[in-house]
Amino acid sequence: MYDFLIIGAGSAGCSMAYFLQKENKSIALIDREGIAGGASGAAGAFLSPLPGKKNPYNSLVNAALDYSLDFYEKLLPSAVDKKGVLRVADTNFDEEKLSKNSIRCEYLSSEKLHYISKNFMEIDGYFYENAAVVEPVQICRELTKESDFYKRDVKELHFKDGIYTIDEIKAKNIILAQGVGSSLVEIPYMKISPIFGLRVDVKTTTKVPFNIHKSISVSTNKHDGTLSIGATQQRHDDEKIECLTTCDKCAYYLESDEMQTATLLKQAEELIKLEDLEVVKIYKGARATIKSYFPLIGKVVNYESSLKKYPSIKNGTKIPPEMLEYYPNMYVINALGSRGFVYGPYLAKILAQNILYNEPIPKEVSTEKLFYKAARKD
Incomplete structure (x- = not known):
C-alpha cells in the first residue's frame, strides 16, 4: 500500500515522486518504457x-x-x-x-x-x-532513487473503498503524468496534442x-x-x-x-x-501540449458529474472550484511540452504543496480553468 501511485516516469512524474517522497510519503511509479523511457529521455533538455x-x-x-x-x-x-x-x-x-x-x-x-x-x-x-x-x-533516475518503480503498460485503473489498484499495486492517491499516453479516466477538457x-x-x-x-x-x-x-x-x-x-x-x-x-x-x-x-x-x-501551450496541474475534475450537478455552467454561471465534482484523490500534471525539464520541478512542487497543504495553484495552469472553458463551449 502506497500513499501515492504516479503513472508516467518522465520529467513530470519523476519530479512529483521527488517532492512527495521528501514529505515522507511512500511512492510507486509506473511506466511502460522505464524511467525517462519515453519523450523525457529523448528530450534535448535545454533550459532557456x-x-x-x-x-x-x-x-x-x-x-x-x-x-x-x-x-x-x-x-x-x-x-x-x-x-x-x-x-x-x-x-x-x-x-x-x-x-x-x-x-x-x-x-x-x-x-x-x-x-x-x-x-x-x-x-x-x-x-x-x-x-x-x-x-x-540521469536527472530522472536521481529524482526517483527513493521511490519504487514498476514497468507496466497500464490499461485499467480500479477504485474501491477509497483505494486505487493496478494489478497488485495499491495506493490512496493517484497522479496522472502520462504525457501523450492515453489517460485512464475521461478528461475531455484536456485535449493533448x-x-x-x-x-x-x-x-x-x-x-x-x-x-x-x-x-x-x-x-x-x-x-x-x-x-x-x-x-x-x-x-x-x-x-x-x-x-x-x-x-x-x-x-x-x-x-x-x-x-x-x-x-x-x-x-x-x-x-x-x-x-x-x-x-x-x-x-x-x-x-x-494543449492548445493554450500552458501546462496543466491540479485535481481531476469529473466533467460529466460537474455539468450534471451544475448545468448552468454552460451558460457562464460562475460556480466556485471547490463546489465542482472531482475524481477522489486523483491529480494530474501534464502538457509540459518542449519545456519538460524547465517546468518539471517547479510545477511538481506547486502541486505537491497543493495536495498536502492546500496551497493554491496558479489559475493559468489549473485544471479548473480548462474545465470552465470547455464546459462553456459544450
Missing part, C-alpha cells in the same frame, strides 16, 4: 529563458526556469552544463523581441562571435546567461562555448564529451493519433533516421562548424 514583452506565459516559463536551474544544480551538478544560450533571430523571435524584453541579455555581433570561436558562421545574436542543458535520464521532437547526440572536436538556439538548438560540450542537437519537428494537432508506443517504434514516422539526422545536422552547421563530427545516438520523442 523565453524572451519577449512580459506576459503570463513567459513569466511562468522564466519563473520555472529560475527555480529549476537552481534545483538541478543542487540535485545533481554533474548532470548540468550551465553556460548560457545565444539566441539567433528567426521568424518566431525577431531582433526586436530578442533585444527589447524583460530579460537581461548581451548582443554579440558576428565579429565578436568569431573572436570567441572561429567556427561560428556569419551569425549574430543575443546572449542570455541563465540557460543550461541537463542530462535527462503530441509534438514530435528529434535529438541527436554527437562528438566533435569543436569547442562550443554555450548553447545556441535558432529554429533548432545546439548544446555546449557536455560533461560526457558529447553535445546535443535538438528540434521540435512536427505537430499532430490535426491528426487522429493515439500514442501507444515511443516515437522510435511508431509507424507514423516514415522518414529514415538518416534523412532526419542529415536535416538537423545541416541546420546546426548553419550556426557553427562542427569538425570531426561523429553521430553517437539518435533519440525521438513526442512531447505533450
Whole structure:
C-alpha cells in the first residue's frame, strides 16, 4: 500500500515522486518504457529563458526556469552544463523581441562571435546567461532513487473503498503524468496534442562555448564529451493519433533516421562548424501540449458529474472550484511540452504543496480553468 501511485516516469512524474517522497510519503511509479523511457529521455533538455514583452506565459516559463536551474544544480551538478544560450533571430523571435524584453541579455555581433570561436558562421545574436542543458535520464533516475518503480503498460485503473489498484499495486492517491499516453479516466477538457521532437547526440572536436538556439538548438560540450542537437519537428494537432508506443517504434514516422539526422545536422552547421563530427545516438520523442501551450496541474475534475450537478455552467454561471465534482484523490500534471525539464520541478512542487497543504495553484495552469472553458463551449 502506497500513499501515492504516479503513472508516467518522465520529467513530470519523476519530479512529483521527488517532492512527495521528501514529505515522507511512500511512492510507486509506473511506466511502460522505464524511467525517462519515453519523450523525457529523448528530450534535448535545454533550459532557456523565453524572451519577449512580459506576459503570463513567459513569466511562468522564466519563473520555472529560475527555480529549476537552481534545483538541478543542487540535485545533481554533474548532470548540468550551465553556460548560457545565444539566441539567433528567426521568424518566431525577431531582433526586436530578442533585444527589447524583460530579460537581461548581451548582443554579440558576428565579429565578436568569431573572436570567441572561429567556427561560428556569419551569425549574430543575443546572449542570455541563465540557460543550461541537463542530462535527462540521469536527472530522472536521481529524482526517483527513493521511490519504487514498476514497468507496466497500464490499461485499467480500479477504485474501491477509497483505494486505487493496478494489478497488485495499491495506493490512496493517484497522479496522472502520462504525457501523450492515453489517460485512464475521461478528461475531455484536456485535449493533448503530441509534438514530435528529434535529438541527436554527437562528438566533435569543436569547442562550443554555450548553447545556441535558432529554429533548432545546439548544446555546449557536455560533461560526457558529447553535445546535443535538438528540434521540435512536427505537430499532430490535426491528426487522429493515439500514442501507444515511443516515437522510435511508431509507424507514423516514415522518414529514415538518416534523412532526419542529415536535416538537423545541416541546420546546426548553419550556426557553427562542427569538425570531426561523429553521430553517437539518435533519440525521438513526442512531447505533450494543449492548445493554450500552458501546462496543466491540479485535481481531476469529473466533467460529466460537474455539468450534471451544475448545468448552468454552460451558460457562464460562475460556480466556485471547490463546489465542482472531482475524481477522489486523483491529480494530474501534464502538457509540459518542449519545456519538460524547465517546468518539471517547479510545477511538481506547486502541486505537491497543493495536495498536502492546500496551497493554491496558479489559475493559468489549473485544471479548473480548462474545465470552465470547455464546459462553456459544450
